[in-house]
Structures are given as structure tokens and as C-alpha cells.
Amino acid sequence: MISKVIAYKKNNIDTDTIIPGKYLKIHEYDELAKHAMEGLDSSFRIRTKDCSFIIAGNNFGCGSSREHAPIALSYSGIKIILALSFARIFYRNAIDGAFIIPIEIDQNTYNSINDNDELDIDVQNNKIANLTTSRTYITKPFPNLVKKIIDAGGIFKLDV
Amino acid sequence: MTQTLYEKIWDSHIITKQNKSSLLYVDRHFIHEVTSPQAFDGLRLNRRHVRRPDLTIATVDHNVPTVDRSLPILDQTSKIQINTLENNCREFGITIFGMQSEYQGIVHVIGPQLGITLPGTTIVCGDSHTSTHGAFGALAFGIGTSDVEHVLATQTIWTQKSKSFKIIINGKQNSAITAKDIILFIIRTIGTSGGTGTVIEYTGDVVKNFSMEQRMTICNMSIEAGARAGLIAPDEKTFDYLRNKKYTPANYESLVDLWKLNLHSDKNATFDKEININISRITPQVSWGTNPSMVSDVTSIIPYPKQYSKNDPNKLEEAKNALKYMGLKPGTPITDISIDRVFIGSCTNARLEDLIDAAKIVEGNKVSSHVKAIIVPGSQMVKKQAENLGLHKIFKRANFEWRESGCSMCLGMNDDFLLPGERCASTSNRNFEGRQGTGGRTHLVSPIMAAAAALYGHFVDVRELMSNDN
Numbered sequence: 001m002i003s004k005v006i007a008y009k010k011n012n013i014d015t016d017t018i019i020p021g022k023y024l025k026i027h028e029y030d031e032l033a034k035h036a037m038e039g040l041d042s043s044f045r046i047r048t049k050d051c052s053f054i055i056a057g058n059n060f061g062c063g064s065s066r067e068h069a070p071i072a073l074s075y076s077g078i079k080i081i082l083a084l085s086f087a088r089i090f091y092r093n094a095i096d097g098a099f100i101i102p103i104e105i106d107q108n109t110y111n112s113i114n115d116n117d118e119l120d121i122d123v124q125n126n127k128i129a130n131l132t133t134s135r136t137y138i139t140k141p142f143p144n145l146v147k148k149i150i151d152a153g154g155i156f157k158l159d160v
Numbered sequence: 161m162t163q164t165l166y167e168k169i170w171d172s173h174i175i176t177k178q179n180k181s182s183l184l185y186v187d188r189h190f191i192h193e194v195t196s197p198q199a200f201d202g203l204r205l206n207r208r209h210v211r212r213p214d215l216t217i218a219t220v221d222h223n224v225p226t227v228d229r230s231l232p233i234l235d236q237t238s239k240i241q242i243n244t245l246e247n248n249c250r251e252f253g254i255t256i257f258g259m260q261s262e263y264q265g266i267v268h269v270i271g272p273q274l275g276i277t278l279p280g281t282t283i284v285c286g287d288s289h290t291s292t293h294g295a296f297g298a299l300a301f302g303i304g305t306s307d308v309e310h311v312l313a314t315q316t317i318w319t320q321k322s323k324s325f326k327i328i329i330n331g332k333q334n335s336a337i338t339a340k341d342i343i344l345f346i347i348r349t350i351g352t353s354g355g356t357g358t359v360i361e362y363t364g365d366v367v368k369n370f371s372m373e374q375r376m377t378i379c380n381m382s383i384e385a386g387a388r389a390g391l392i393a394p395d396e397k398t399f400d401y402l403r404n405k406k407y408t409p410a411n412y413e414s415l416v417d418l419w420k421l422n423l424h425s426d427k428n429a430t431f432d433k434e435i436n437i438n439i440s441r442i443t444p445q446v447s448w449g450t451n452p453s454m455v456s457d458v459t460s461i462i463p464y465p466k467q468y469s470k471n472d473p474n475k476l477e478e479a480k481n482a483l484k485y486m487g488l489k490p491g492t493p494i495t496d497i498s499i500d501r502v503f504i505g506s507c508t509n510a511r512l513e514d515l516i517d518a519a520k521i522v523e524g525n526k527v528s529s530h531v532k533a534i535i536v537p538g539s540q541m542v543k544k545q546a547e548n549l550g551l552h553k554i555f556k557r558a559n560f561e562w563r564e565s566g567c568s569m570c571l572g573m574n575d576d577f578l579l580p581g582e583r584c585a586s587t588s589n590r591n592f593e594g595r596q597g598t599g600g601r602t603h604l605v606s607p608i609m610a611a612a613a614a615l616y617g618h619f620v621d622v623r624e625l626m627s628n629d630n
Contacts, residue, residue: 010481011474012352012451016592021571024194025223025237039594057474059353059386062451063590064571065288066195067304085353088388089288093304145181145318155306155318156202 001079001123002131003052007115008040011057015064015090019072032068033075048077053121055082055113060102061090067097074099080121082128082139084110095146098154103128109137123150162426164324165393166359169299169423173282181320187281188215188298189311190267191254193245194222194573195286199309200248210252211315217276218249218256221266223573226536226563229259238574252312263406265539265565268292268380268507272372273541275405279394279419284311289507289589290389291382295375296402297394297423299359302383322388323432325358326425329366331440336623338517339374340509340587340606342366343381344445346437348455355387358433361425362392366439372401373511380508381589384452393424444622446494447591447604449482454591456494458609458621464490485593486601487581495619499603501584502527502614503596505536505563506570509587509607512545518611519551521625527559528617534561534576536568560614572597585613 016039023035037044054073060083061069070093073081080101081094094100101123109128113119117132128137142150152158163171173184189212191199196218203210210216223238225231233239242259249256257263263270268289271277277293283300284290286308293300303317311317327346347354360382367375375392382390399416402408409415425431443457456463465483469475483490488497504510504518515537527533535555537543543565546552552562569576570588578584578600587610591602605613612622 009474011478014451014590014592016571016590016595020594020598021573022577022598024573025235025241027197039598059356062352062386063288063383063592065286065290065302065304067198067286067306070304085356087353087386088356089302089304093306096304096306096310143181143320144179145320155310156206 001052002118002120003079004050004116004118005053005055005082005113006044006047006051007113008054008056012059012062013040013056014062015066015069018061018069019066024066024068029071029075032072036072036076045076052077052079053082053119054078055110057110058084060086062087065089065093067093070094070097070099080123082109082113095149096155101150103139105137105139109139162429164425164429164431165297165361165391165423166299166324169280169282170321172280175316181318183316183318184282186215186284186311186315186317188217188276188283189315190271190283190285190290191216191218191308192222192267192287193220193241195305196248196308197241197244198305199312200252202309203252203312208313210254210312213253215315216254216312217271218245218254219264219267219270220245220259222567222571224259224564224566225574226566226568226576229564235575262540262544265541266507266510266567269511269538269542272296272376272401273405273539275402275408278402278415279398280423284317288383289380291387292376292380292507294379294382294390295372295392296398297392297419299389299391301389323358325355325360325387325433326431327360327362327435327437329362329364329437329439331366331438333366333369333439334623336444336608336626337439337442338606338608339370339377341442341445342439343378344447344452344455344604345439345442347381347385347452348445349437350385350435352384352451352453353386355382355385358387359389359391360385360387361431362390367392368395371513372397373513376511377508381452384589394419444606444609446609446619447602448486448488448494449479450485450591450593452589452591452604454479454482455604458494458619460494462488462490462492462494495621497603498583498618499531499585499613500582501578502531502533502610503536503569503584503586503588504607504610505534505538505568506588507538507567508589510536510538510542512542514587514607515542515546515551516549518607519554521608521611521622522558522560522615523554525558525615527614531614531617533559533614534563534569536563536576537565539565569596571595572600585610585619
């Protein structure tokens, strides 16, 4: 998958930042997406027109169990999030609902990917090519069952 | 082979395994109005039913108004969400404690109060603070809506075993140092991802001496350290708490005998990680930043980002941003910070003991004229117990608002939220940007620290108000 990346190089991007509590009453996913990241980045909606990836630091998605968080990002057009680490409930929600593919990256990869770089992310083979800088990176393979859920398109399509 | 408490509960719930993943049986499933509607839609779409409606318990908490319950809900989207849960529960045959129920309340407060939470069980709920129930020796963790749907349909959940993390809390506990101060101190020490990938078991003399309500406060905030769950081995206090509740099982005493035999980490059981926390010298804790590890002693100052970050550029940036959002200057004494609002409530700190302790501070005093303070009991049962003790009169006389139960200003989904720039002393669990309202500034504290701040209009070292006590 080829697209550009939005860089939020900070730790602890929490679920209230991704989608504030007051919007959890909204059931329409496109409507929810209008408020994604609004406290952090007022240009987020515009940027998602040509960016399908996010790169962030440690503990992305910490806090609430609200699945509205990966949903709001997914319906904004985000397909993959690269982060040094993910909070566990966010990670599960992203995968189980097939909203986002969360990929853990190492510090070197994190340091050498910049805002607006164009990336070619090969989920099947755990590779990232930075088309802007011509660098390539290897990512950690997904645990077995997680990979199966991603390939199936969510936990309800999984054939165990 | 020796085992930890976590391993024992885990092993006794495995249905099947696949590589490193296990399918676990779920003993109790709590649901509420915010994270369940899409799950029920999914069931209907695929013509599935709820596998064990008898093990599924619902209440409304996140969205409910905390003012006069006899009036209709004005916020139409809230009303729809609440009605949707009631309709779903009716359709699928699930017990619900609705708006008018005497058992309504924050799901993590009513579960134990009703005797639904039991030692050795697995408990899930579409809410991250499900970790609260770990105080009873239950393996309890939060899940998202897809998993809620999966549990509704199958009463099971696919998951991987976490690492085990033992936190031993020892030392002498001054009565002004509450469970809230201790868990804030722990998160400050290990960080917001210090518990990631682990289930924490809290042990040590301090934990043994804790009341059940204090244990719940500790386990509740385990998620704020990134842990999957918090656990405390059950003992006589646990068994006493759950005796003679509405849903206490008929064979309770024989269950207690079994629990006494099994539900503890074996001597010499090995943990993946272990730390000691000594609380003898800690002071009341106040958060100053925008995550729950950014915490200072009440006797201290707002830290200088350079000192705080210890040369970690990420932390430096975080601290600078946090201070900017919070409108605070480094070097300011914590006790010089003025506040506009006080919120005593949430699944962390809105139980009877919290209100009793806060009332002791408040009694005979008045809320500062520039502070608006509300008390939101954790459940209707807590509210009634508090009123039986006359606590509502103490609070009302001091100009606190005495509200109906719910999550309220912890996450600002209903009408209780901060306005931009407003500063709040809050007994809740998260100080994230915008958590209590867009632009709102949250300082996490204990109920007695919040009560004291309400009276003075700024933070005070609550120990000074309790000098006769200790």
C-alpha cells in the first residue's frame, strides 16, 4: 500500500485526543470521523485526503476502550498506524474490527520517517519502503492469530 | 509447579488454545449504553442471539444526567443512546438497571455492590476501568465494541496471556494518604506504559490493610499504567464484602472455602517483573500535566521540563506541551494553584468511604465563593447509604451540589463538563487534554484533597486540616 504519512512524533496520544467523549453519542461513522484528532491537529481532515498513514511514539491509543477511536481514524481514511508501541485495548479494537492495521516499529525506523514522507507498506512481508528517502525497514511480524484476523478482515470473519 | 493468581484464573478459563492465543470463557459481561449499540446491531445483522443473557448485566452510566431524574432527558442523542440500550436489553432478554432503578450506577461500582463481581471469575466490559473488579481477585479487563459483540454471541474471548507484574506495597500509611495517592505515586514511578503487556498483582501489608473500596481505587487505575488488569488476592475482607448482596450465590460459603484454598499466588511463584513501593514518606499527590504519570507532591512545585525529562527529548516536549495546555508555570508551588471547579465522583473515587472521608473535611465549612463543586455518588445505592448517614446535608450546607449517580464529569459526555480554561480538582482517573471538556484543565487528586481544595479555592496539604487525626 502506497501513501503519505502524517507524523505525530509524541508519546501517549490518548483516546480522548483521538475522539473526545462528547462525540461518543454519534453512531454514524462518517460523522464521527469529522471530529477525529480535532484537539491535536486542526489540519487532520484535510491531510487525510492524501495521507493514509500515521506515525507516532509510544503508547498510542492509551486510555479508554472506546472503539470509536480506531473507527474515527479509519473513516477519516487512515489505513495503517506505525508506532513505537500501542496501548493494548486500542490495538485489539483496531484489529478485531478491521479498522486500522497497527504496526509496531523500532526507534531507528521511527527516527528516519518524517512528516509527509511517501511510504510503501507491505503488510504481508513486514516491510516498509520510504519512497521519499529510498530507505527500507523491516517490521516485527504479527503474532499468528493477529495475522489471521487481519487477513480475514476482522474477528467475525475469522475461521478458526 | 507454582503459579501466580493470574495464571490460576487464566488456566481455569481456557476453552481451547491456538499457538500463543487462548479462547477464554467469560463469567460475567457488563454492558452500558456507549460501547454496546453497534454490538447489538451486529448481532441482529447476522441473526445471532445473546448466548448467556443470564451472565450479561446492563446499566446506564456514561451518558445519564445527574440532575433531576424525574425530568425528561433534554439531550436527544443521549436519550436515544439510553433508550437503545433499554430496547436492546428487552429484545435480547438481558437484565438492565435503568435510569429509574435503585441499583443504577457506574457499572464498576454496582458490580461489586450487587455481588455480581466474584473472586476467581473472568469479567469483561466495554470500558477500560473494568480493571476495578480485580480488587476482588477477578480477572477483569476492558474490551472494545467488536469484542463486546463477540462476547455477547459466544460468551468467550480470544486473547493472549500477559506477563505478570508484582507490585509490593509496604510502609506506614498516614490516614491522609489514600489509595488514590498511592496509585498516582505508582503511576508516577513506573509511567503510563510501565504496566503495558502485564497483569499487575498488588500485594504487601498496605494492600492487606486496605478496605475493599481502597483496593478498588488501586485496581481501577491499573489501566492508567497501561496494564491489562490489576489483581488483589481475595481474603476475609473480600468475602465479607460480597456476603448477602442481591446476587450473592446461594452456595456462597462453599465457594468461599474453595477460594480460600486456591485464589492466591503460590509461595515462590515467579513473576516476570517485580517492584517494591514504600509509602511511608509519600505526601498527598496532585497531577499537574496531561497524563496520569505527571504528578507532584502537594508540598512541591510544578516541575521544570528540563529536570522532569531527564534528557529524554520526547518527555521534554511532552512536559512543555502539558504545561502550555494546563496554563502553568514551572516553579509554581502546587498549593498556589487556584481552581474553578471540583468534581468528586467517578469509578475511581465515588464510593461510600470516599464520601465519608470528604464529608469529614467539609463539615462546618463552605466551598470557596469562586468554586463550583459537585458530588456525584457512584451509584444510587451509594447515594442512599450516604443520605442515611446525613452526608448530603453536610455537603449541601457547604454549597456542594449533590447529584444523581453516573460517570458525569469524569469524561464530560453528559451536561457536566468543564468550559475552556476552567481548572478542576477531580477525583477521576484521567487528566488527558479535553477529557473533562474541550480546553478543560484537570488535576487528579484524592477525595479529601478535592474537598479541601473546594473549601480554599486552591490546593492545600490536606494533612494540615487533619492534624488531630494523626
